[in-house]
Amino acid sequence: MPVEIARLVDTITPEKTVILFGSGSSVPSGLPNASELADHLAKMIGLSSDDYSLSEIAGLVEQRTTRRELIDSIRSRLRGARPTGGLLNLPFYNWKSIYTTNYDDLIERSYQRVNHDLIVYSSDFDFTVHDNSQATKLFKLHGTIEKDIADGNSSRLILTETDYDQSGNYRNSLFDRLKGDMIGGHLVIIGQSLQDRDIRDLVNRAADLGSKAPGAWKLSLFLYIRDENRAQLFEKRGFTVCFGGIDDFFAELSRKLPTASNNNSSEDPLDLVPALRPVTVDVNHASTATANFEAMFNGWPATHSDILANLTFERTAAEEIDQLLREPDVLCTILLGASGVGKTTAARQAIQRLRQHSRLCWEHQIDHSLNVQAWVEVARALSIQSLNAILLIDEAHLHLQQINQLIEALTAEKHSSLKLICVSTRNHWNPRIKTPYLFKAGKVLKLGRLEAQEIDRLLNLVDSNSLVRTLVEKTFSGFSRHERRRRLVDRCESEMFVCLRNIFASEKFDDIILREYASLDGGYQEMYKIVAALESAGIRVHRQFVIRLLGIPADHVSAALANLTDIIHEYTINEREGLYGWRCRHHVIAAIIARYKFPQVQQLADLFSLVIDHLSPTYDVEVLSMRELCNVESGIPSIPDKQVQNTLLRKIISTVPGERVPRHRLIRNLIEMGEFEKAEMEIRIFEKDFRRDGPVARYKVALLTARARTTPGIMAEDRLAILEQARGLATTSIQQFPYNKSLLTAYCEVGLEIYRRTGNYTVHNDAIAQLRAAEDRIGDPDIPRLISRYESRLLGHQVVIAEDDSDAEATDSDE
Numbered sequence: 001m002p003v004e005i006a007r008l009v010d011t012i013t014p015e016k017t018v019i020l021f022g023s024g025s026s027v028p029s030g031l032p033n034a035s036e037l038a039d040h041l042a043k044m045i046g047l048s049s050d051d052y053s054l055s056e057i058a059g060l061v062e063q064r065t066t067r068r069e070l071i072d073s074i075r076s077r078l079r080g081a082r083p084t085g086g087l088l089n090l091p092f093y094n095w096k097s098i099y100t101t102n103y104d105d106l107i108e109r110s111y112q113r114v115n116h117d118l119i120v121y122s123s124d125f126d127f128t129v130h131d132n133s134q135a136t137k138l139f140k141l142h143g144t145i146e147k148d149i150a151d152g153n154s155s156r157l158i159l160t161e162t163d164y165d166q167s168g169n170y171r172n173s174l175f176d177r178l179k180g181d182m183i184g185g186h187l188v189i190i191g192q193s194l195q196d197r198d199i200r201d202l203v204n205r206a207a208d209l210g211s212k213a214p215g216a217w218k219l220s221l222f223l224y225i226r227d228e229n230r231a232q233l234f235e236k237r238g239f240t241v242c243f244g245g246i247d248d249f250f251a252e253l254s255r256k257l258p259t260a261s262n263n264n265s266s267e268d269p270l271d272l273v274p275a276l277r278p279v280t281v282d283v284n285h286a287s288t289a290t291a292n293f294e295a296m297f298n299g300w301p302a303t304h305s306d307i308l309a310n311l312t313f314e315r316t317a318a319e320e321i322d323q324l325l326r327e328p329d330v331l332c333t334i335l336l337g338a339s340g341v342g343k344t345t346a347a348r349q350a351i352q353r354l355r356q357h358s359r360l361c362w363e364h365q366i367d368h369s370l371n372v373q374a375w376v377e378v379a380r381a382l383s384i385q386s387l388n389a390i391l392l393i394d395e396a397h398l399h400l401q402q403i404n405q406l407i408e409a410l411t412a413e414k415h416s417s418l419k420l421i422c423v424s425t426r427n428h429w430n431p432r433i434k435t436p437y438l439f440k441a442g443k444v445l446k447l448g449r450l451e452a453q454e455i456d457r458l459l460n461l462v463d464s465n466s467l468v469r470t471l472v473e474k475t476f477s478g479f480s481r482h483e484r485r486r487r488l489v490d491r492c493e494s495e496m497f498v499c500l501r502n503i504f505a506s507e508k509f510d511d512i513i514l515r516e517y518a519s520l521d522g523g524y525q526e527m528y529k530i531v532a533a534l535e536s537a538g539i540r541v542h543r544q545f546v547i548r549l550l551g552i553p554a555d556h557v558s559a560a561l562a563n564l565t566d567i568i569h570e571y572t573i574n575e576r577e578g579l580y581g582w583r584c585r586h587h588v589i590a591a592i593i594a595r596y597k598f599p600q601v602q603q604l605a606d607l608f609s610l611v612i613d614h615l616s617p618t619y620d621v622e623v624l625s626m627r628e629l630c631n632v633e634s635g636i637p638s639i640p641d642k643q644v645q646n647t648l649l650r651k652i653i654s655t656v657p658g659e660r661v662p663r664h665r666l667i668r669n670l671i672e673m674g675e676f677e678k679a680e681m682e683i684r685i686f687e688k689d690f691r692r693d694g695p696v697a698r699y700k701v702a703l704l705t706a707r708a709r710t711t712p713g714i715m716a717e718d719r720l721a722i723l724e725q726a727r728g729l730a731t732t733s734i735q736q737f738p739y740n741k742s743l744l745t746a747y748c749e750v751g752l753e754i755y756r757r758t759g760n761y762t763v764h765n766d767a768i769a770q771l772r773a774a775e776d777r778i779g780d781p782d783i784p785r786l787i788s789r790y791e792s793r794l795l796g797h798q799v800v801i802a803e804d805d806s807d808a809e810a811t812d813s814d815e
Helices: 005-010 034-044 054-064 067-078 085-092 106-113 161-166 168-182 197-212 228-236 246-256 274-279 293-297 304-308 316-325 343-355 372-384 396-412 436-440 452-464 466-470 481-491 496-503 509-518 522-536 543-550 554-563 587-597 601-614 620-631 642-655 661-672 676-690 694-710 716-736 741-758 762-778 783-803
Strands: 017-021 097-100 118-121 136-140 186-191 218-223 239-243 280-282 332-336 360-364 389-393 418-424 442-446 568-574 579-584
Touching: 005 239, 005 246, 017 168, 034 054, 034 067, 054 067, 054 161, 085 106, 085 246, 097 168, 106 118, 106 136, 136 168, 161 168, 168 186, 168 197, 168 642, 186 197, 197 218, 228 239, 274 280, 274 372, 304 343, 316 332, 316 343, 316 418, 316 442, 332 343, 332 396, 343 360, 343 389, 343 418, 372 389, 372 396, 372 418, 389 396, 396 418, 396 436, 436 442, 436 762, 509 522, 509 587, 522 543, 522 554, 522 568, 522 579, 522 587, 522 601, 543 554, 543 579, 543 601, 579 587, 601 620, 601 642, 620 642, 620 661, 642 661, 661 676, 661 694, 676 694, 694 716, 694 741, 716 741, 716 762, 741 762, 741 783, 762 783
Parallel strands: 017 097, 017 186, 097 136, 118 136, 186 218, 218 239, 332 418, 332 442, 360 389, 389 418
Antiparallel strands: 280 360, 568 579
């Protein structure tokens, strides 16, 4: 029996509720429903819409006229409408997510009207990482009125049967996300009538998804036109049915409106930007937690409370960061080092030192995108209040583009109140493009082997702290301080837990980890090795992804985590979206497990293929995983066979066509493999979808250089003509992307190849001059090394030419 509106509203908790707007939900705002839209289109070609669906009529209109006329006709009926009534209250609730089959932009307008953040997905090109991961997400199942291929856009309005066929992957991804959102949630479908085929199809799809979604979930139908008989059929399938208008629904829901809070008087700048709260650690609060040395000994990172409890030995870098960030002209410090050398601990030690100087201290949660605009607003508030703050960004290479933008904004507005500590590994940090302001306003520190002073501090910690002393193996503690120090100097090059487990113990560190693995039951071993391999490859592992990938029942997760206590840790990424991250104790441990349990390259390739098949591009954290899978050395680039790499890259491109990184990697591979025509085709498609960017400009130069160097059967004058094209393209591209050092090195390659063939230094000298100018302009400390490398390679070419004046191909290769 249908329920009253008040009773339905009583069951709704917005944070756990998914709203799905079906056909007719926009009618109160003055827009046509599906049947009226079909009538409008049918008149264009003199048909009656009685015997045809909207998609069929749209297909006939497109066939008999043009796609442009079809889209223009739809837009003429939908444009100009404004949200009204209850729909205007939609942004005031923190919905789990919103879905719609409607083409109009009424929901977007409602959010814009009150300046609330909304992330809109209308095609697979929208599958990317967004600045504000906490914003409400709107999934438009049938596209949006603003974008269509008729405009030259990559997106399409899903109208005809052909549109449905060509957008199948996109819609499947959205329905997969809907199934995930339903777990533990409440799906409320708002439409016009159960007589509407679109609504019936939608309800049937939701029922099917619900039957496959593990755990508890609720399904409700809210419909404008009363239909008691059909309601009984859906109630039998587990739906709650309610009849009423959309304005009636939101009027009743208004009693659940969140209480507005006035943060204008708050002294905490984060209160002015609520979007930062869920993705930022307040160091003051984190410092009050209970210290846990045993967890740190087992491999978990040292927490702020561990540091305050004197359970770590102070790193020299912490003092250096403290001193540097007290200088007025230093906005940023960058701490670089290999995985496992204690970078995060040192950065947190620096944060604790800086806290003592009345600075607000925060730490960005690495699984979320860095919200540049929000942090600029915080910097402005800090300046107004005469406060100073520090933001720690671990694994900063993941957020380098946003860090560039933030540093540029802070420099432009002359804010020195907010300063950054960036932590990264050198192999990930060095190759990526940095803004010149990062070098002008920042200082780079490198962390490696323990210094003599740090070793003494570690020994003092062992001698003075009873917690540490109880974990030291007797075989080590029996030595004199001199002998202990000598062994530490010989073997110690890693952070706290590696020192204690690898140096103080009497067996090899790998063996400790592998023995621990062997003690687990078989099913938990499988879970552990999968999580470790994925983390080592750059994947952001989380609970729902593990359930999807391994096919384990959701109710088995708690037992699995209990059996993997102190081995795999679960933490919250986004509670509203039901994302709970899984992390091994340390990257070093994850890498050890991955190395031993996936010893064959084909095993990793098969795992990566399986992962790509199961990643959902509707979650930012999983798009970030796909991006890093292309970047990290232990990811796809670790597979020697470039054909296998390319297959995996193409799978990623098919899933997230709006991501540039996998396309860049594919183009580079094709050039290196000598498949120039395929590379040119990929470049053309890239420029059609995105226009040219710095990396693709570089690859176009590299492609021409490779063609000149390796194409068989062409004359020397043809090779020089191709190189001249490469030179011209390089010089114009450098003007467009003056901070791209990889483009500058591509120009150097052109200069070397021209010199090798003609003995003419002119282009090479100009390329070196451009690099020297970039050194002054950018300030990147890596550029002097590049200059030295290319000057040395020129000398090598000179020797070759002096001994053999033939047209032999160059044998030296790019790094």
